[in-house]
Amino acid sequence: MTNAGPDIIKTSGEKVKFSFTKLRRSLKKSGASDAIVSAIINEIKDELYQGISTKELYNRAYAMLKDYRGAYASRYSLKKAIYELGPSGFAFEKYVAEILRINGYKITLNPILQGKCVTHEIDIIATRDSGRHLIECKFHSEEGRKCDVKIPLYIKSRFDDIYAFEKSHEHDKGWLVTNTQFTQDALSYGKCAGLKLLSWNYPEEGSLKELIDKSMIYPVTSSTILSSSEKQFLLDRGIILGSQLLNKDFLLDHSGISEERKKRIISEFRNLCNKELNA
Structure with a gap:
């Protein structure tokens, strides 16, 4: 072939x-x-x-x-599942935070930091060893949209205002994370300005897709059995990850799911989060 x-x-x-x-x-x-x-x-x-x-x-x-096997389809449809975390983008922030947490970062969600000119609410602060990372997440719920250069320009200006107030940021690193792709201008600006950019397929090593596959952290929207309304029911109750659902499977009863479907959903997520799937 x-x-x-x-x-x-x-x-x-x-x-x-x-x-x-x-x-x-x-x-x-x-x-x-x-x-x-x-x-x-x-x-x-x-x-x-x-x-x-x-x-x-x-x-x-x-x-x-x-x-x-349902778990194969769930993994294959991961990109679509992340689009379904919208529309507000908050679930995506929490999802990114969990990926970083399992990779050894200490996480603070939505802190308020003082800048030289104004205060700023940051999506995520991630710390590991002596490094602090200020992270902003840009979520797109529409397929095909790209994160253009205006977004990293805006994010970098916010980080610079914080750094100007703190006067010392030797070990800090600013990040911008998106579930779609960056335009070439955005990538060029990020590299020039020292802003770490993370998207679905960028960088080539350590992309968002690669981090998810490595961490085995899948959102509840990955399910091939749950309906759209059932997924939203769980998201509204703070259940972002399949692993969270496994620990609170009583919520499936609250949404009116039958015992038989509940067993199938639980089995699906156990298989999905299992690194050793047998073909």
Whole structure:
């Protein structure tokens, strides 16, 4: 099988060449075996046509993974699950905070810091060893939107106002985290200004997607069984992570879920958070 394929249409409207290599890589990250991945690729290969959308390809691969095992589909649909954390963005902040916490950071959510000119509410302060990291999260609930250069410019000016008041920030580092992508200008500015940028696929090593896969922290919106209203019911009660739901599974009773579905949901999240899924 050659890697070349037809032109496909991304969510942004951009036309790109389909890549079997990228599809195989994304399917493998779901935890599916080589045999399952090959079977799905062979089936999708016969369904490709010029101008097919990435959304249609994703839906087809998702459906086939779900037929094999729900946890595979949940991992494959992780990016979509994060979009469902909206619209306010607060759930995304808490989600990022939990990822950092499991990676050894001490976390403070939404502190108020004094700047030289005004006070600032910061999304997250993360500390580890002698370093303090001021972190702002930019959440987009619409697929295809990018974080342009205006956002890091604004965030950097806020951090600079705080640093000007504190006068000493030798070990500090400012971060901007988004669930989508940065424009090239935003990336160039971040690098030049010393602002750490973290997005779904940036940087190449240590991206948000990579941190989530490594940490095995999945949001409740990853479920293939819960309905949209049931997911929102849990989010409204502060349940952001699948692991939190496992510790408070009585909330499933409160939302009117049957005992049989409750067992399936609990099993799904236990499998999802298990690093050793058997194919």
